[in-house]
Amino acid sequence: MKLHLSKYLLLSLCIGGFSTNQIKAQSNDFGNIPYQNPLNIPIQLAANFGEIRTNHYHMGLDIRTQQRENLPVVSVADGYISRVYISPYGYGNMLMVTHPNGYTTLYGHLNSYMPDLAAYVTGKQYKDKSWQQDFTLPPSAFPVKKGQQIALSGNTGGSQGPHVHFEVRDTKTGMHYNPMLKGFTVPDNIPPNIQAFYWYDKRYSAYQSGPNTIGILGGNGQYKAKTVLKVGTPLIGFGLRAEDKTSNSPFYFGIYKAQLIADGKQIFQFTLNDFDNEQSRYVNAGIDYKRKMSGGGNIQYLYKLPGNQLNIFGGTVNNGILSLSDTNVHHIIVNVFDAEGHETNLNLEVQFDPEMHTDENIVTSDKMIEPNRPGRFSTPHADFIYSEKAFYDILPFQMKEAASTNTAQLSSTIQVESGLIPIHDFYTIGVAFNNGVPDNFKQNSLLKLLSKNAVYYAKGQISGNRLIGKFNRLGNVSIVLDTIAPKIIPINFKNQTVISSNSQLRFRVTDNYGELDSVEGFVDGDWLLFVQRSNTFTYKVDDHFPMGEHLLKIRVKDLAGNVKEETYSIIRK
Ligand SMILES: [Zn+2]
Incomplete structure (x- = not known):
């Protein structure tokens, strides 16, 4: 997270070989209509499409604005303003332009809109008695020309420093395209780096065992393992930490594609071409979430967890899990690509040795949750109900409760797993009030979730002696009393x-x-x-x-x- 913040906050940067190239149509796939930059300055990125963020992939390009706000933002092509969204979070002040070629572009974290649109928005805010907005507009309302100024850039919403968040979407389906594949490119002749490489014992689930480091050597697009990897399990999966760099930005970006080849045959591949916003949370199934939440960085799996429904995988065999049926040496190649097609390779030899003992600390439980299946667990004072999408892999589930000694707490503390385990969607939790809690206290109570040092609250609904609410993270849940006004x-x-x-x-x-x-x-x-x-x-x-x-x-x-x-x-x- 620190690294990410610094991208936007760094005030003076040494930018070797700063290029004045503007975004240019190398392989103009933007529906074959001419377009230009969203900004009238040389394009330098702070983030690319597919970077791993908290609970989502980054779904567009973050374009730097020279540490300044209020730079003119222009429409990249002819079209009309089709949607306006205003929120203290996320995109901040955002607008979308729909183009005649089937594409819609999005511009986020803006300070202000072009004057006639701004006047319309203010009128609507007064009419609705709401500053926050999210509405669509017809083609006739605000048509725009290529290069026409539509807004001023800013730092609004969930932004850590001045920049424009730019997206390209399919107008009909809302699918997010990787803008780098639609001709919006930046100067780049550097292949991705592989920072670290790991293997997993796939006799067990993602939540039962952890990563094992494989020592690697190399750089500049060529890596190899230091030694032959000997494993005591016939089923293994791989993971890597990798990042991409472009020629005109000091920052590191997400990789575009990775491929796993075993004995000359591809057994796994992911490609971050385009996907749906709703699917973006599957990022938590594509990485070693436990490791990330423990501060160990983003290990991207080179295999697919059973509950991962993201449509980025192609040509996988056994979900990318390598099955070693003999004790021969097998050749593994990992290829990692950026969106410009620069390629990095890693070579490894692996051998199964049945004599080796590789059992580590395998987590088990008498409650094993299966992926892709809804379910429910209860303790004397709580119920936990989850959907079929909730879990990505077999989970040795832990749920217990502990009586509270804190007088501001109106229930036991219910431990629902921990913040180290991802959950895909909202679950329902019902927690019983302690005996003797008066009704007026119940009315002013909240469900509190403590998940990996972060605290979340939900209003909840009173049902009998229980308060029932929803969260989309796991951890310790309790009922707290709030009688203090803001x-x-x-x-x-x-x-x-x-x-x-x-x-x-x-x-x-x-x-x-x-x-x-x-x-x-x-x-x-x-x-x-x-x-x-x-x-x-x-x-x-x-x-x-x-x-x-x-x-x-x-x-x-x-x-x-x-x-x-x-x-x-x-x-x-
Ligand atoms: Zn962004």
Whole structure:
């Protein structure tokens, strides 16, 4: 994560051989229509398509903006603005342009939209009484020309530094294309690096045994194992840590394709061509999740887990698991590619030795979860219900409970596995309140999940003596009481503050659990447009604030339902 943050925050970079090449059509597959860069500067990437992120593959290109905001963002081709999305998270301020060739492009983390669109969006926000938006537009509303400025770049939403997130999607299916394969390329003559190579004992599942390191030598596209790998199991799988580099960026990117060849025959391949947003969470099935969550980096499997439904695999035999039926030496080649076709090879010899003892610490349980099958487990005070998509491989499941000694906690702590095990979708958990918890406390309670040092809350629904809610991570679940309302902290105003047409009103909100349900501002009861950045809310004075002295009311509600209201008398001159 640190490495990723630094990509955007680094202020001075030594960029050897900085190229002024703009994105160019090397193999113009963008529906055979001419297009240009989304920015009027040389393109330098901070991230490519397919990079491994928390719970998803990166689904577009992150284009650097010279550590600056407010650079003009232009439409890459003729088309029309087809969707607008505004959120404090994710894409931030985003828009999409639909082109006549069947492609739609997406531009994220923007600061502002072109003036006529901005005016339309503001009108809609006032009409809906909501700053957050997600709506589509017809072709006639905002047609745009190739090269026309559509927005200014920024750093909004889930962004760690100024950049534009750019995507190419199929207009009909919404499928995400790898933009590097649609002609949007950057200068690159460097093959991927293989940082480390591993093998797994595939008599066991991904959650029963861990990786074994294979020593490798080499660089510049050619690697080999230091020695013949001898294993005491007839079933093995491989994994690698690899990264790609381009010629004009100091950063490392995700690899595009990997191939495993055993004795001259391909037994596994993945290619990050294009896939669906919904499928992106399968990244957790494509990597050694336990290792990642333990801080060991991203090992990408060169085999497919049984519950991995992502459509990136081609030509696999036995899901890429090597079956050693004899004690001969077998030749393994791993080929790793970037999207420009640069190739890196790794050569290895492997031999099965039945005399060898390779059993390590194999995790087992009396509750074994099978992939691709829904199920349910219960303890005296909790139920855990999961879907058929939940688990990618056989899981020796652990679920226990422990009584709480904390008075702010209204239940036992239910340990549902740990944050080291991935779960694909939301599961349902019902937790019983401790005996004697009064009804008014139940109304103000939340489900709390502690998963690998991160805390999540869910509102939950009361059903009898249980609170039932959903999470999509595993860990320790309990019920906590929240009777403390959020705090409203004005930043640049107080009672009797005088404002004018170019003023802003800004406040911050804090909450004991950091879980806000809604934040609203009103003048004399009429809704005002406050823009959210993290936990700061800003209103830029416009026609909605009348001249003279008026009552500004701010109303904040947290997830548990606690409400705080403050009013201020503000004078507009
Ligand atoms: Zn991005």
